Amino acid sequence: MTLLIAGVVALLAVAASSLLSPRLRVASPLILVVAGIVVSFLPFIPTIHVDPEWILAGVLPPLLYSASVSMPSMNFRRELTAIGGLSVVLVVLSSVILGLFFALVIPGLGIWWGIALGAIVSPTDAVATSIVKRVGVSGRVVSVLEGESLLNDATALVLLRSAIAGAAASVSLWGVLGTFAYSVVIASILGVVVGQLNLWVRAKISDSTVNTVVSFTVPFLASIPAELLGASGLVAAVVAGLVTGHGAARRLPPQHRLSDTQNWRTVELVLEGVIFLVMGLELSGLITQVRVEHAGVAAAFGVAALALALTVAVRAGYIFPLLASLRRRSRRGEGFKSQLDVMKQRFDARDAALNAIGPSGDGLPDPEQRRLALEQLRVAADSATSPGSAGGVGVPAAVTPGTAIPVGYARPDDRLNRGRSRRRRPRKPPSEKRIAWMRTRTIRTLADIDYYLDAPLGWREGGVLVWAGMRGAVTLAAAQTLPENTPNRSLLVLIAFALAAFSLIVQGGTLSAVVKWLKPASPDTEATDEERRQIIELLRKVASDVMAASTAAEAAPDAERGDFELDAAEPDAAEADATEPDATESDVTESDDIEPDAAEPEATESDDVEPDAVEEVATASSVDPTFSADRRLWKQRALDIIEAQRSALLDASDDGIFSAEVLNRTLANLDADQISIELKGAPPEI
Numbered sequence: 036m037t038l039l040i041a042g043v044v045a046l047l048a049v050a051a052s053s054l055l056s057p058r059l060r061v062a063s064p065l066i067l068v069v070a071g072i073v074v075s076f077l078p079f080i081p082t083i084h085v086d087p088e089w090i091l092a093g094v095l096p097p098l099l100y101s102a103s104v105s106m107p108s109m110n111f112r113r114e115l116t117a118i119g120g121l122s123v124v125l126v127v128l129s130s131v132i133l134g135l136f137f138a139l140v141i142p143g144l145g146i147w148w149g150i151a152l153g154a155i156v157s158p159t160d161a162v163a164t165s166i167v168k169r170v171g172v173s174g175r176v177v178s179v180l181e182g183e184s185l186l187n188d189a190t191a192l193v194l195l196r197s198a199i200a201g202a203a204a205s206v207s208l209w210g211v212l213g214t215f216a217y218s219v220v221i222a223s224i225l226g227v228v229v230g231q232l233n234l235w236v237r238a239k240i241s242d243s244t245v246n247t248v249v250s251f252t253v254p255f256l257a258s259i260p261a262e263l264l265g266a267s268g269l270v271a272a273v274v275a276g277l278v279t280g281h282g283a284a285r286r287l288p289p290q291h292r293l294s295d296t297q298n299w300r301t302v303e304l305v306l307e308g309v310i311f312l313v314m315g316l317e318l319s320g321l322i323t324q325v326r327v328e329h330a331g332v333a334a335a336f337g338v339a340a341l342a343l344a345l346t347v348a349v350r351a352g353y354i355f356p357l358l359a360s361l362r363r364r365s366r367r368g369e370g371f372k373s374q375l376d377v378m379k380q381r382f383d384a385r386d387a388a389l390n391a392i393g394p395s396g397d398g399l400p401d402p403e404q405r406r407l408a409l410e411q412l413r414v415a416a417d418s419a420t421s422p423g424s425a426g427g428v429g430v431p432a433a434v435t436p437g438t439a440i441p442v443g444y445a446r447p448d449d450r451l452n453r454g455r456s457r458r459r460r461p462r463k464p465p466s467e468k469r470i471a472w473m474r475t476r477t478i479r480t481l482a483d484i485d486y487y488l489d490a491p492l493g494w495r496e497g498g499v500l501v502w503a504g505m506r507g508a509v510t511l512a513a514a515q516t517l518p519e520n521t522p523n524r525s526l527l528v529l530i531a532f533a534l535a536a537f538s539l540i541v542q543g544g545t546l547s548a549v550v551k552w553l554k555p556a557s558p559d560t561e562a563t564d565e566e567r568r569q570i571i572e573l574l575r576k577v578a579s580d581v582m583a584a585s586t587a588a589e590a591a592p593d594a595e596r597g598d599f600e601l602d603a604a605e606p607d608a609a610e611a612d613a614t615e616p617d618a619t620e621s622d623v624t625e626s627d628d629i630e631p632d633a634a635e636p637e638a639t640e641s642d643d644v645e646p647d648a649v650e651e652v653a654t655a656s657s658v659d660p661t662f663s664a665d666r667r668l669w670k671q672r673a674l675d676i677i678e679a680q681r682s683a684l685l686d687a688s689d690d691g692i693f694s695a696e697v698l699n700r701t702l703a704n705l706d707a708d709q710i711s712i713e714l715k716g717a718p719p720e721i
Contacts, residue, residue: 049308071315100254103276107695118182147202160507226274289706339533482691
């Protein structure tokens with residue numbers, strides 16, 4: 036009963052901290068840590084100790100999985116260099132430097148145990164992202180911090196394992212590198228396999244509740260086999276989450292994804308809150324143990340304070356050169372932009388010509404014109420996919436039916452290689468698959484260059500990244516995995532705890548003020564509004580194309596059978612409602628912003644009943660069969676429009692044309708529209 040009461044109180048504390056956080060302008064984890072520390076010193080509270088395996092194997096995998104599912108894969112790919120540097124290189128560098136420091140200031144510790152403690156206090160916590168999001172910083176800063184927190188825990192734990200092995204026996208540097216490479220590669224493979232199987236299985240489940248229950252097992256299905264194979268279970272869980280997040284929009288229905296999001300947010304809130312609360316509650320017991328074994332805790336707190344200052348210095352010494360190299364890479368990319376623009380123009384011209392003449396040249400009546408036009412398309416594709424073909428040669432002119440083929444068009448290799456030996460073997464023309472791949476690669480690279488140039492990471496953003504590197508609960512959990520024969524074990528655990536607590540309270544408590552003082556670049560509202568306008572235009576075009584194709588396909592058969600024709604005003608209403616700018620800008624999670632009839636067409640003259648309730652629709656259809664048929668046709672067309680719009684947005688996401696934030700919000704609104712339409716139900720068959 037005591038444990039049950041403690042669990043209920045802990046859940047209430049987590050809920051209360053979440054409610055108080057916006058009012059106090061303090062992150063919820065900081066409130067829980069301080070509350071836990073205060074409660075731990077109450078005389079009637081017993082010493083609390085939690086098995087670290089519960090945190091490392093039971094709490095961290097679902098937390099990291101949930102974070103990786105919600106992280107846009109486009110942002111992760113674009114910031115992979117910075118994320119990899121911070122989560123791997125910086126962790127190793129910090130561990131070694133801190134290891135030397137700990138070996139120097141703690142008598143009899145040794146270099147390997149010093150590196151082990153350095154690995155424990157090196158990984159950062161994701162709590163900083165919630166703070167920087169609230170104060171408003173560049174999306175690149177948030178993406179880097181989120182990506183870093185996903186992977187640095189795994190790097191630190193692998194390094195900790197290697198350092199403990201090095202303390203027990205002689206281990207070479209190559210042995211440590213080999214262990215790390217094996218751990219990451221095997222875990223990544225398992226994560227990809229589990230992520231794909233997760234999507235495949237859940238796509239066949241129709242019940243949203245069952246689907247969510249299955250999703251709760253995914254992080255453990257990835258992490259447990261990885262740990263049994265000696266790899267990193269955390270990396271496996273993260274990779275499985277990234278794969279799931281990338282493919283969920285295409286393979287899972289919106290009801291399932293909405294259910295997943297809501298339930299996983301609850302799980303994340305509870306697990307993260309409990310882990311920080313437990314972190315604070317364990318302080319009293321640690322202090323008591325160190326007082327008994329080392330006659331005081333002042334030395335531990337002093338070493339922790341110095342180590343925290345050293346971690347900030349090492350982080351600053353790595354981040355600023357890293358950002359400088361990223362800016363140089365952005366400038367180099369700007370130099371290639373003109374060449375990529377030419378390649379994109381070639382692809383666009385080829386597509387325009389192909390649309391004009393048809394895929395087999397049916398749009399041109401004359402056989403000779405058809406043959407020459409198809410040859411031009413082949414040469415244009417050959418030119419666009421050739422290395423070093425960034426010049427203006429080979430750009431096909433627009434071709435329209437009934438017009439003459441442009442004169443003077445020559446193959447690029449004929450112009451460039453004129454006079455060379457004719458013994459050169461002709462190059463095989465590129466396939467349509469390669470052309471599509473090259474086109475996507477070109478568009479994506481251009482979008483990436485614009486992304487880096489529009490939001491550069493300068494010294495102000497670097498300062499935020501440095502100060503946001505606070506430590507968290509994984510530090511305390513990892514410290515408690517130290518073997519019992521570790522020299523000065525209780526002292527090392529207290530140092531790790533004190534460093535994490537100081538970091539959370541000092542850095543976390545002042546991060547908002549630091550951001551306001553540094554004044555880094557904030558999100559560009561004008562660019563966001565322009566993206567929304569472009570997305571609205573895209574959605575309207577897609578809706579128009581779907582309606583035109585649907586009308587053309589049904590017009591002739593319907594006329595022969597004497598079937599009904601949908602009133603012309605309804606497609607316009609469905610199209611306008613599905614792409615309403617206000618709906619695009621709203622947040623799907625705010626129910627007040629979503630009208631239940633947002634995608635509902637206006638009633639026709641024969642509709643005397645409001646189409647809001649299924650019962651009313653059924654009654655109307657029993658009296659007027661035309662109403663039932665009209666409504667079924669409207670519903671199917673509305674769903675077809677939404678599906679086509681979602682596919683277009685996901686293609687744009689793959690190309691990197693729009694920002695992930697705007698795309699995700701628009702996709703969420705499409706999901707809300709689809710759920711609203713589906714929940715209204717279809718009329719019964721007549």
